Amino acid sequence: MAKRPSLSKKPKQEINRIKVVLVEEGVKQKELAQMIGISTNSVYRICKNEDQPSLQRLLQIAKALGVNIQRLLIPTEERDKRK
Numbered sequence: 001m002a003k004r005p006s007l008s009k010k011p012k013q014e015i016n017r018i019k020v021v022l023v024e025e026g027v028k029q030k031e032l033a034q035m036i037g038i039s040t041n042s043v044y045r046i047c048k049n050e051d052q053p054s055l056q057r058l059l060q061i062a063k064a065l066g067v068n069i070q071r072l073l074i075p076t077e078e079r080d081k082r083k
Helices: 019-023 029-037 040-046 054-064 070-072 076-082
Strands: none
Touching: 019 040, 019 054, 019 070, 029 040, 029 054, 054 070
């Protein structure tokens, strides 16, 4: 008998780097939204991987948080390997 695929398993979801950096920097989604002039809902959707920010938006986020854009895109372990 062939094994049936489990329907209860959800696909592995990517960790959202923007959400991680917000926590690391102690900035709330609402604060980021105000800093870059977009709705809190838009930031929420970006942090939930429901929307993909444009490169320009990523640059705005990085500038508002005072971080290098790489920190928003590349997980810490991978950045450390590149050094």
